[in-house]
Amino acid sequence: MIVGEQKPLEEIWEMVKRHDRLTVFGCNTCVAVCHQGGNKEAGILASLLRMKASQEGVDIEIVDSGIERQCEHEFFESARDLLAKSEAVLSLACGIGVQFVATKYPVTPVYPALNTTFLGDVIAPGHFTEKCQACGDCVLGITGGVCPVSRCCKRLSNGPCGGSSNGKCEISKDIDCAWQLIVDRLEALGRLDDYEKLPPLKDWSKDRAGGPRSFKLEGF
Amino acid sequence: MEIRTNSRLEKILKSGQLAVTSECGPPRSSAPEGIIKKGHLIKDHVDVINVTDNQTSVTRLCSLAACVHLKLQGLDPVLQMVVRDRNRIALQSDILGAASFGINNILCLSGDHQSFGDNPQAQNVFDLDSMQLVQTVRRMCDEGKFLSGDEIKVPPKMFVGAAANPFADPFKIRVPRLAKKIAAGAEFIQTQCIYNIEKFELWMQGVRDRGLDEKVYILAGITPMRSVGMAKYLKKSVPGMDVPDELIKRMSGVEKDKQAAEGITIAVETIQRLKEVKGVSGFHVMAIEWEEKVPEIVERSGLYPRPKID
Amino acid sequence: MENQCHFLEGNTNAAKRVKRLQSLLVTVGIDPERLHFYNLSAAQGPRWAEICTEFTEKINKLGPSPIRLALQKKKEAKNHDE
Numbered sequence: 001m002i003v004g005e006q007k008p009l010e011e012i013w014e015m016v017k018r019h020d021r022l023t024v025f026g027c028n029t030c031v032a033v034c035h036q037g038g039n040k041e042a043g044i045l046a047s048l049l050r051m052k053a054s055q056e057g058v059d060i061e062i063v064d065s066g067i068e069r070q071c072e073h074e075f076f077e078s079a080r081d082l083l084a085k086s087e088a089v090l091s092l093a094c095g096i097g098v099q100f101v102a103t104k105y106p107v108t109p110v111y112p113a114l115n116t117t118f119l120g121d122v123i124a125p126g127h128f129t130e131k132c133q134a135c136g137d138c139v140l141g142i143t144g145g146v147c148p149v150s151r152c153c154k155r156l157s158n159g160p161c162g163g164s165s166n167g168k169c170e171i172s173k174d175i176d177c178a179w180q181l182i183v184d185r186l187e188a189l190g191r192l193d194d195y196e197k198l199p200p201l202k203d204w205s206k207d208r209a210g211g212p213r214s215f216k217l218e219g220f
Numbered sequence: 221m222e223i224r225t226n227s228r229l230e231k232i233l234k235s236g237q238l239a240v241t242s243e244c245g246p247p248r249s250s251a252p253e254g255i256i257k258k259g260h261l262i263k264d265h266v267d268v269i270n271v272t273d274n275q276t277s278v279t280r281l282c283s284l285a286a287c288v289h290l291k292l293q294g295l296d297p298v299l300q301m302v303v304r305d306r307n308r309i310a311l312q313s314d315i316l317g318a319a320s321f322g323i324n325n326i327l328c329l330s331g332d333h334q335s336f337g338d339n340p341q342a343q344n345v346f347d348l349d350s351m352q353l354v355q356t357v358r359r360m361c362d363e364g365k366f367l368s369g370d371e372i373k374v375p376p377k378m379f380v381g382a383a384a385n386p387f388a389d390p391f392k393i394r395v396p397r398l399a400k401k402i403a404a405g406a407e408f409i410q411t412q413c414i415y416n417i418e419k420f421e422l423w424m425q426g427v428r429d430r431g432l433d434e435k436v437y438i439l440a441g442i443t444p445m446r447s448v449g450m451a452k453y454l455k456k457s458v459p460g461m462d463v464p465d466e467l468i469k470r471m472s473g474v475e476k477d478k479q480a481a482e483g484i485t486i487a488v489e490t491i492q493r494l495k496e497v498k499g500v501s502g503f504h505v506m507a508i509e510w511e512e513k514v515p516e517i518v519e520r521s522g523l524y525p526r527p528k529i530d
Numbered sequence: 531m532e533n534q535c536h537f538l539e540g541n542t543n544a545a546k547r548v549k550r551l552q553s554l555l556v557t558v559g560i561d562p563e564r565l566h567f568y569n570l571s572a573a574q575g576p577r578w579a580e581i582c583t584e585f586t587e588k589i590n591k592l593g594p595s596p597i598r599l600a601l602q603k604k605k606e607a608k609n610h611d612e
Contacts, residue, residue: 009557051558055600153333158351161330162385163459170459171333183390195393196400201352
């Protein structure tokens with residue numbers, strides 16, 4: 001899922017304070033799992049902004065709402081009227097949802113309440129870690145199911161580098177060395193010999209480097 | 221043995237003699253005098269001189285330009301090239317540029333992560349990794365082709381090296397990793413600084429068991445310690461550095477003003493012991509910001525005078 | 531009481547939420563001391579009264595909340611305009 005983190009309140013306030021009527025709009029799927037952008041968080045953020053507004057002596061009418069997903073047309077049905085009459089929208093969705101709202105409402109200002117941080121999993125309650133960078137050319141089949149693109153700080157195709165120490169990355173003791181994990185997995189799978197195979201050079205044209213990506217299902 | 225390039229290092233290694241290499245870091249300035257001075261300090265005592273490429277991710281005068289300065293002084297530099305800052309277009313382009321100045325040696329590295337340097341906010345590139353850079357240079361030299369497959373009218377001629385750290389984890393792939401670098405095309409290897417000699421010898425045993433010492437020239441990395449403080453720092457703060465407690469004890473058992481001399485002696489003893497290890501083809505003496513001590517280390521280790529090469 | 535919640539982990543969860551809310555209050559300039567979480571059972575009437583007295587005293591000492599002051603100011607300004 002997509003993980004995001006709420007921006008500092010001060011930064012959000014600076015973006016929205018010029019408006020008279022603001023809709024604080026939650027997205028109740030990915031970013032709700034990390035308790036940053038769901039409809040509940042939209043309610044809390046709206047309260048905080050109301051308190052901020054009254055203290056700053058600024059008159060803003062702040063309404064909170066939300067839908068299940070801000071990245072698909074059909075989910076917007078229930079919020080159609082509200083959004084249509086909003087002067088501005090503070091979206092708690094990831095960057096995708098913020099842009100989707102902006103495209104749907106071409107003359108309504110839309111602001112991001114979150115920094116979209118990564119594609120990750122929930123390894124323990126409240127603990128989210130990056131696992132994929134959507135590079136467009138998955139190598140998990142040859143790396144024992146551990147991604148070197150997202151999890152090695154140097155995204156090495158042939159790691160580990162000389163900085164791997166006690167299973168940790170040289171840049172932080174909080175980061176596992178992805179190549180230690182790959183080697184351990186290959187060994188557990190009885191495939192350590194595969195370690196010495198040189199993979200082809202990575203085709204980054206399938207990554208962000210190749211420009212915005214899209215794909216279309218035939219016959220839809 | 222066939223000599224592929226004009227590299228002094230290649231000629232000495234292939235003649236069966238122990239090679240001595242060293243390194244110089246370019247200045248954080250546009251003035252070349254510093255690196256030229258360092259080069260002259262050590263030129264009679266080493267065969268080739270590595271020039272580091274923005275080491276520890278701190279911005280410096282570029283490795284290629286510094287190599288050109290040394291080359292113009294009649295020295296034989298080793299262009300260190302990291303894949304952190306350049307994509308495959310820039311890497312290939314710089315290789316051609318280096319070859320155009322008659323730079324005969326290249327050391328292919330991944331490079332320290334930018335978070336250690338002066339621009340931790342920088343984007344990193346890592347289009348290729350160090351192993352793939354080795355493949356790239358060999359392809360350009362041997363096949364006369366760019367990665368795209370296009371022909372290079374006048375291919376570069378370079379003696380291609382890579383680094384190896386026998387002390388990093390996981391230890392079990394440290395020999396396979398060397399095999400992989402050799403398969404990629406590495407002709408010489410410069411190792412991480414060796415303090416834990418036993419562990420290094422264990423690694424070399426594994427290297428010989430697979431006959432890898434017959435396929436690549438291994439230059440053992442030597443860095444003299446200036447003080448017990450440096451020994452402790454290396455042990456504690458530099459990942460992939462293995463400094464045994466006995467060495468720290470030995471350094472701290474010496475008066476402060478004699479610790480530097482003790483560090484030099486340890487370096488000399490290490491070289492003397494490693495000379496006896498089969499498969500060690502030479503030494504890479506990295507006296508970090510202490511280049512003036514290189515001649516003494518080389519002389520006391522019995523590696524002076526250096527062979528004359530035409 | 532702690533570990534004796536009718537809803538098992540309900541009160542420990544609530545305590546965590548209150549802590550988080552306190553940190554959110556700081557971001558809007560409200561003293562987190564204005565919010566406090568106490569554990570007590572239904573049988574502790576006297577203690578309940580004590581807490582209420584203590585807390586009222588504390589809030590009195592802290593004075594009106596900045597939000598109340600802001601709203602009051604706004605109202606006065608409005609009256610003045612009229």
